[in-house]
Amino acid sequence: MTSPRSRYRPGAAPDYSHRFHAGNIGDVWKHCVLVDVLERARAAGGAVVYVETHAGEGEYLLQSTGEWTEGIGRLWDDDTAAAGADPVARYVALCRRLAPGADRPTSYPGSPAFARAVLGAGATLALWERDAAAYGRLAVHVGAGRAVVCQAASPVAGAGSKLSSSEAVTGLKRAEEARADLAKTLGVPSASIVIDFFRATMWPDSRLGCAGEAPSPAGSVRGFLIQLSSGGKTYEFHSDATNRPRRCTAKG
Ligand SMILES: C[S@@+](CC[C@H](N)C(=O)[O-])C[C@H]1O[C@@H](n2cnc3c(N)ncnc32)[C@H](O)[C@@H]1O
Numbered sequence: 001m002t003s004p005r006s007r008y009r010p011g012a013a014p015d016y017s018h019r020f021h022a023g024n025i026g027d028v029w030k031h032c033v034l035v036d037v038l039e040r041a042r043a044a045g046g047a048v049v050y051v052e053t054h055a056g057e058g059e060y061l062l063q064s065t066g067e068w069t070e071g072i073g074r075l076w077d078d079d080t081a082a083a084g085a086d087p088v089a090r091y092v093a094l095c096r097r098l099a100p101g102a103d104r105p106t107s108y109p110g111s112p113a114f115a116r117a118v119l120g121a122g123a124t125l126a127l128w129e130r131d132a133a134a135y136g137r138l139a140v141h142v143g144a145g146r147a148v149v150c151q152a153a154s155p156v157a158g159a160g161s162k163l164s165s166s167e168a169v170t171g172l173k174r175a176e177e178a179r180a181d182l183a184k185t186l187g188v189p190s191a192s193i194v195i196d197f198f199r200a201t202m203w204p205d206s207r208l209g210c211a212g213e214a215p216s217p218a219g220s221v222r223g224f225l226i227q228l229s230s231g232g233k234t235y236e237f238h239s240d241a242t243n244r245p246r247r248c249t250a251k252g
Pocket of ligand 1: 054111128130131134
Protein backbone atom coordinates (compact mmCIF):
# COMPACT_ATOMS: atom_id res chain seq x y z
CA MET A 1 0.00 0.00 0.00
CA THR A 2 1.36 3.39 -0.92
CA SER A 3 0.89 6.32 1.42
CA PRO A 4 -0.89 9.41 0.09
CA ARG A 5 1.40 12.10 -1.30
CA SER A 6 1.85 14.88 1.18
CA ARG A 7 0.53 18.33 0.26
CA TYR A 8 3.59 19.66 2.10
CA ARG A 9 6.07 17.90 -0.19
CA PRO A 10 8.76 20.18 -1.66
CA GLY A 11 7.57 21.87 -4.82
CA ALA A 12 3.86 21.16 -4.15
CA ALA A 13 1.48 23.66 -5.73
CA PRO A 14 0.16 26.19 -3.20
CA ASP A 15 -3.29 25.12 -1.97
CA TYR A 16 -3.82 27.54 0.91
CA SER A 17 -6.10 30.55 0.72
CA HIS A 18 -6.34 32.77 3.74
CA ARG A 19 -9.75 34.08 2.64
CA PHE A 20 -11.38 31.05 4.33
CA HIS A 21 -9.68 31.89 7.65
CA ALA A 22 -9.57 35.71 7.65
CA GLY A 23 -10.59 37.29 10.94
CA ASN A 24 -10.52 34.00 12.85
CA ILE A 25 -9.21 33.68 16.38
CA GLY A 26 -5.65 33.17 15.07
CA ASP A 27 -5.83 36.44 13.14
CA VAL A 28 -7.19 38.21 16.23
CA TRP A 29 -4.22 37.16 18.38
CA LYS A 30 -1.70 37.81 15.61
CA HIS A 31 -3.05 41.20 14.58
CA CYS A 32 -3.51 42.46 18.17
CA VAL A 33 0.21 41.95 18.71
CA LEU A 34 1.07 43.30 15.26
CA VAL A 35 -0.87 46.55 15.81
CA ASP A 36 0.82 47.06 19.19
CA VAL A 37 4.31 46.46 17.74
CA LEU A 38 3.60 48.79 14.80
CA GLU A 39 2.40 51.53 17.15
CA ARG A 40 5.58 51.21 19.20
CA ALA A 41 7.73 51.35 16.05
CA ARG A 42 5.90 54.48 14.90
CA ALA A 43 6.20 56.11 18.34
CA ALA A 44 9.97 55.50 18.34
CA GLY A 45 10.19 57.99 15.43
CA GLY A 46 12.25 57.85 12.26
CA ALA A 47 11.51 56.06 9.01
CA VAL A 48 9.94 52.65 9.43
CA VAL A 49 10.23 49.97 6.75
CA TYR A 50 7.73 47.13 7.12
CA VAL A 51 8.93 43.87 5.57
CA GLU A 52 6.54 40.92 5.28
CA THR A 53 7.36 37.69 3.47
CA HIS A 54 3.86 36.10 3.55
CA ALA A 55 1.58 39.08 2.97
CA GLY A 56 -1.69 37.51 1.80
CA GLU A 57 -4.29 39.71 0.09
CA GLY A 58 -4.41 42.79 2.30
CA GLU A 59 -8.20 42.68 2.64
CA TYR A 60 -10.76 39.87 2.72
CA LEU A 61 -14.48 39.96 2.07
CA LEU A 62 -16.41 38.13 4.80
CA GLN A 63 -19.45 36.00 4.09
CA SER A 64 -22.32 35.91 6.62
CA THR A 65 -20.83 32.82 8.26
CA GLY A 66 -17.27 31.62 8.63
CA GLU A 67 -14.33 31.31 11.01
CA TRP A 68 -14.43 35.07 11.56
CA THR A 69 -17.59 34.70 13.69
CA GLU A 70 -15.45 33.05 16.39
CA GLY A 71 -12.73 35.69 16.03
CA ILE A 72 -13.33 39.34 15.19
CA GLY A 73 -17.08 38.59 15.24
CA ARG A 74 -16.98 38.12 19.02
CA LEU A 75 -15.37 41.53 19.56
CA TRP A 76 -17.07 43.52 16.79
CA ASP A 77 -20.09 44.84 18.68
CA ASP A 78 -18.64 44.51 22.17
CA ASP A 79 -18.35 48.19 23.13
CA THR A 80 -16.41 47.40 26.28
CA ALA A 81 -13.76 45.67 24.13
CA ALA A 82 -13.34 48.80 22.01
CA ALA A 83 -13.62 51.36 24.80
CA GLY A 84 -10.35 50.93 26.72
CA ALA A 85 -6.87 52.06 25.87
CA ASP A 86 -5.27 48.63 25.94
CA PRO A 87 -3.92 46.85 22.84
CA VAL A 88 -7.12 44.82 22.35
CA ALA A 89 -9.27 47.96 22.40
CA ARG A 90 -6.97 49.73 19.94
CA TYR A 91 -7.01 46.69 17.63
CA VAL A 92 -10.83 46.48 17.70
CA ALA A 93 -11.15 50.22 17.06
CA LEU A 94 -8.79 49.94 14.09
CA CYS A 95 -10.72 46.96 12.68
CA ARG A 96 -13.92 48.99 12.90
CA ARG A 97 -12.25 51.86 11.05
CA LEU A 98 -10.68 49.72 8.32
CA ALA A 99 -13.51 47.21 7.87
CA PRO A 100 -16.77 49.07 8.28
CA GLY A 101 -20.07 47.27 8.64
CA ALA A 102 -23.24 47.96 10.59
CA ASP A 103 -24.25 44.73 12.32
CA ARG A 104 -21.20 42.75 11.33
CA PRO A 105 -17.88 43.31 9.57
CA THR A 106 -18.26 42.86 5.82
CA SER A 107 -14.52 42.63 5.28
CA TYR A 108 -11.39 42.07 7.34
CA PRO A 109 -8.00 43.81 6.90
CA GLY A 110 -4.90 41.75 6.23
CA SER A 111 -1.61 42.47 7.97
CA PRO A 112 -0.32 44.85 5.24
CA ALA A 113 -3.46 46.96 5.65
CA PHE A 114 -2.86 47.18 9.42
CA ALA A 115 0.75 48.20 8.71
CA ARG A 116 -0.30 50.89 6.24
CA ALA A 117 -2.94 52.27 8.61
CA VAL A 118 -0.63 52.50 11.63
CA LEU A 119 2.59 53.58 9.89
CA GLY A 120 0.99 56.05 7.50
CA ALA A 121 1.17 56.71 3.77
CA GLY A 122 4.87 57.60 3.81
CA ALA A 123 6.14 54.30 5.19
CA THR A 124 7.61 51.76 2.82
CA LEU A 125 6.00 48.35 2.83
CA ALA A 126 8.07 45.56 1.27
CA LEU A 127 5.69 42.69 0.68
CA TRP A 128 6.01 39.24 -0.81
CA GLU A 129 3.20 36.93 -1.81
CA ARG A 130 3.64 33.68 -3.74
CA ASP A 131 0.11 33.01 -4.92
CA ALA A 132 -0.51 34.92 -8.16
CA ALA A 133 -4.22 35.63 -7.47
CA ALA A 134 -3.56 36.79 -3.90
CA TYR A 135 -0.62 38.89 -5.15
CA GLY A 136 -2.89 40.60 -7.71
CA ARG A 137 -5.45 41.45 -5.08
CA LEU A 138 -2.75 42.59 -2.65
CA ALA A 139 -1.52 45.16 -5.15
CA VAL A 140 -5.06 46.46 -5.58
CA HIS A 141 -5.89 46.61 -1.91
CA VAL A 142 -2.64 47.82 -0.46
CA GLY A 143 -0.42 48.99 -3.25
CA ALA A 144 -2.31 51.41 -5.38
CA GLY A 145 -0.53 54.73 -5.52
CA ARG A 146 1.52 54.15 -2.42
CA ALA A 147 5.05 53.14 -1.55
CA VAL A 148 4.72 49.41 -1.69
CA VAL A 149 7.18 46.92 -3.07
CA CYS A 150 5.58 43.65 -4.08
CA GLN A 151 7.25 40.59 -5.46
CA ALA A 152 5.69 37.27 -6.19
CA ALA A 153 8.27 35.17 -4.35
CA SER A 154 9.36 35.35 -0.75
CA PRO A 155 12.96 36.38 -0.10
CA VAL A 156 13.24 33.57 2.41
CA ALA A 157 13.86 29.98 1.39
CA GLY A 158 11.18 28.68 -0.91
CA ALA A 159 10.43 27.83 -4.49
CA GLY A 160 11.18 30.65 -6.88
CA SER A 161 13.06 32.82 -4.36
CA LYS A 162 15.16 35.32 -6.22
CA LEU A 163 16.55 37.40 -3.38
CA SER A 164 18.21 36.43 -0.15
CA SER A 165 16.74 38.28 2.84
CA SER A 166 19.87 40.43 3.26
CA GLU A 167 19.75 41.28 -0.45
CA ALA A 168 16.09 42.26 -0.11
CA VAL A 169 16.98 44.75 2.64
CA THR A 170 19.90 46.12 0.60
CA GLY A 171 17.66 46.45 -2.46
CA LEU A 172 15.12 48.34 -0.43
CA LYS A 173 17.82 50.77 0.80
CA ARG A 174 18.94 51.43 -2.78
CA ALA A 175 15.28 51.91 -3.84
CA GLU A 176 14.73 54.44 -1.03
CA GLU A 177 17.88 56.33 -2.14
CA ALA A 178 16.56 56.40 -5.71
CA ARG A 179 13.23 57.69 -4.41
CA ALA A 180 14.90 60.49 -2.42
CA ASP A 181 17.00 61.51 -5.44
CA LEU A 182 13.99 61.53 -7.76
CA ALA A 183 11.97 63.57 -5.24
CA LYS A 184 14.74 66.18 -5.21
CA THR A 185 14.98 66.26 -9.01
CA LEU A 186 11.21 66.57 -9.51
CA GLY A 187 10.70 68.87 -6.51
CA VAL A 188 7.94 66.68 -5.05
CA PRO A 189 7.59 65.02 -1.62
CA SER A 190 9.28 61.64 -1.42
CA ALA A 191 6.05 60.04 -0.18
CA SER A 192 4.33 60.89 -3.47
CA ILE A 193 6.75 58.67 -5.38
CA VAL A 194 5.86 55.01 -5.61
CA ILE A 195 8.47 52.28 -5.58
CA ASP A 196 6.92 50.00 -8.21
CA PHE A 197 9.50 47.28 -7.75
CA PHE A 198 13.16 46.47 -7.37
CA ARG A 199 14.82 43.36 -8.73
CA ALA A 200 18.20 41.79 -8.16
CA THR A 201 20.03 41.97 -11.48
CA MET A 202 23.38 40.90 -12.88
CA TRP A 203 24.67 43.83 -14.98
CA PRO A 204 27.11 42.90 -17.76
CA ASP A 205 29.74 45.42 -16.63
CA SER A 206 30.43 48.47 -14.45
CA ARG A 207 28.15 50.70 -16.57
CA LEU A 208 25.22 48.92 -14.90
CA GLY A 209 23.25 48.76 -18.12
CA CYS A 210 23.47 52.52 -18.69
CA ALA A 211 25.28 54.39 -21.44
CA GLY A 212 28.68 55.64 -20.33
CA GLU A 213 32.42 55.47 -20.41
CA ALA A 214 34.30 52.26 -21.16
CA PRO A 215 33.59 49.69 -18.47
CA SER A 216 36.19 48.59 -15.94
CA PRO A 217 37.63 45.19 -16.81
CA ALA A 218 36.27 43.65 -13.61
CA GLY A 219 33.32 42.06 -15.47
CA SER A 220 29.72 41.55 -14.37
CA VAL A 221 28.27 43.38 -11.36
CA ARG A 222 25.38 42.21 -9.19
CA GLY A 223 22.99 45.01 -8.29
CA PHE A 224 19.42 46.20 -8.66
CA LEU A 225 16.98 47.42 -11.27
CA ILE A 226 14.56 49.84 -9.61
CA GLN A 227 11.37 51.27 -11.09
CA LEU A 228 9.67 54.31 -9.54
CA SER A 229 6.61 56.17 -10.65
CA SER A 230 5.34 59.67 -10.11
CA GLY A 231 2.58 61.66 -11.77
CA GLY A 232 1.80 58.84 -14.22
CA LYS A 233 5.41 58.51 -15.46
CA THR A 234 7.89 55.74 -14.68
CA TYR A 235 11.57 56.19 -13.91
CA GLU A 236 14.28 53.56 -14.05
CA PHE A 237 17.30 53.50 -11.75
CA HIS A 238 20.20 51.06 -11.79
CA SER A 239 22.59 50.33 -8.94
CA ASP A 240 25.26 48.00 -7.73
CA ALA A 241 24.99 46.68 -4.18
CA THR A 242 26.77 49.52 -2.37
CA ASN A 243 26.46 52.84 -4.20
CA ARG A 244 23.56 55.23 -4.74
CA PRO A 245 21.51 54.22 -7.78
CA ARG A 246 21.80 56.20 -10.99
CA ARG A 247 18.92 57.19 -13.22
CA CYS A 248 19.26 55.48 -16.56
CA THR A 249 17.71 56.77 -19.74
CA ALA A 250 19.83 55.00 -22.32
CA LYS A 251 21.32 51.55 -22.23
CA GLY A 252 24.90 50.92 -23.29
C1 LIG B 1 -1.67 33.14 6.45
S1 LIG B 1 -1.62 33.85 4.86
C2 LIG B 1 -1.07 35.51 5.12
C3 LIG B 1 -1.84 36.31 6.05
C4 LIG B 1 -1.28 37.69 6.27
N1 LIG B 1 0.09 37.67 6.73
C5 LIG B 1 -2.15 38.39 7.28
O1 LIG B 1 -1.84 38.32 8.47
O2 LIG B 1 -3.16 39.01 6.88
C6 LIG B 1 -0.05 33.19 4.22
C7 LIG B 1 0.25 33.65 2.81
O3 LIG B 1 1.61 33.31 2.50
C8 LIG B 1 1.68 32.97 1.13
N2 LIG B 1 2.93 32.19 0.95
C9 LIG B 1 3.17 30.88 1.27
N3 LIG B 1 4.45 30.56 1.00
C10 LIG B 1 5.05 31.69 0.49
C11 LIG B 1 6.37 32.00 0.02
N4 LIG B 1 7.35 31.08 0.03
N5 LIG B 1 6.63 33.25 -0.42
C12 LIG B 1 5.64 34.20 -0.41
N6 LIG B 1 4.37 33.97 0.02
C13 LIG B 1 4.08 32.73 0.47
C14 LIG B 1 0.39 32.21 0.86
O4 LIG B 1 0.03 32.25 -0.51
C15 LIG B 1 -0.62 32.98 1.75
O5 LIG B 1 -1.31 33.97 1.02
